[in-house]
Amino acid sequence: MTRLISIFACLLALTVQGADNTTIWQGKSAGLKIHWTEADITATKRGKILFSARALAREEFEADFLDEENVCEYQRELSLLSLVGSLASFKELEYTHCQGMSHPSVEISFTAIDLAHADKAVKLTDFFAESDILNALLNDPLIKKALAQTNLKTPTLQTLYDALEWIEIPFKNCGYRLPEDFLTQFAFHHLNRNQVAIRLSLPSYDCQSTNIQLGFYLPIGTAHRAAFKGALLGRAGFLMGRRISGGKRTSISFSTASASTLNAIN
Numbered sequence: 001m002t003r004l005i006s007i008f009a010c011l012l013a014l015t016v017q018g019a020d021n022t023t024i025w026q027g028k029s030a031g032l033k034i035h036w037t038e039a040d041i042t043a044t045k046r047g048k049i050l051f052s053a054r055a056l057a058r059e060e061f062e063a064d065f066l067d068e069e070n071v072c073e074y075q076r077e078l079s080l081l082s083l084v085g086s087l088a089s090f091k092e093l094e095y096t097h098c099q100g101m102s103h104p105s106v107e108i109s110f111t112a113i114d115l116a117h118a119d120k121a122v123k124l125t126d127f128f129a130e131s132d133i134l135n136a137l138l139n140d141p142l143i144k145k146a147l148a149q150t151n152l153k154t155p156t157l158q159t160l161y162d163a164l165e166w167i168e169i170p171f172k173n174c175g176y177r178l179p180e181d182f183l184t185q186f187a188f189h190h191l192n193r194n195q196v197a198i199r200l201s202l203p204s205y206d207c208q209s210t211n212i213q214l215g216f217y218l219p220i221g222t223a224h225r226a227a228f229k230g231a232l233l234g235r236a237g238f239l240m241g242r243r244i245s246g247g248k249r250t251s252i253s254f255s256t257a258s259a260s261t262l263n264a265i266n
Contacts, residue, residue, distance in 0.1 A: 024036045025080065025238075027238075030086040039250065043116070053252070071255065075251065076092060081199075082187045084237050089186060091108070092108070094109075109211070112185070125157070130157055136217070142214065143178075146167045147163065150167065189240040
């Protein structure tokens, strides 16, 4: 369907909810000012906004749903899990329901973003050796059990994903999977000497709004030790183990109802 209204008109037509600016956490890290509220998570430098969770959610909502003929309700809830240097890790819950769907879609994931360069994907391999990540995964009990169902002979991170792409990883009556973007779904939990505890999120095949976290250690390279120390001490950022939010999170909601009405008029 050809879009008949301008981007500016689309933004005006969107129904936006959850604009509570109550501060959950704010601080500085890697020269950025981070402000986490119940309405948004932003990173600014010299007064310029480099990242906005609300703006990103709106952009993705428009791309996926603005031309949808049925009315769709979209909600995203975010929690900032860890902040090391300019690298932020989020837990995201995405809820989508469109008219005609038998059930709403609910997905939970982790997302890692470099707040100074938010347009670039961030992977574990950007900070740690592939061999260290691979060895940690191969020694995880759940991954070991899943790999027993395959014929994987020469493991690499890519062949590990290829082998497990369609393999169910069972845990407590739910089936989980290794997602294609698993190297981006991580957060930093705590430090143990010169190692950092990683939490890697796996979504469920059959239990909506559920995920599990694999836990393993990776060695911290010399170039990143100062940033991890700053997060550990709370001087610049924080680690997942601190639980700074008190259960609060950012909630962002959009609806196509108003936009659909304007499309019909045009």
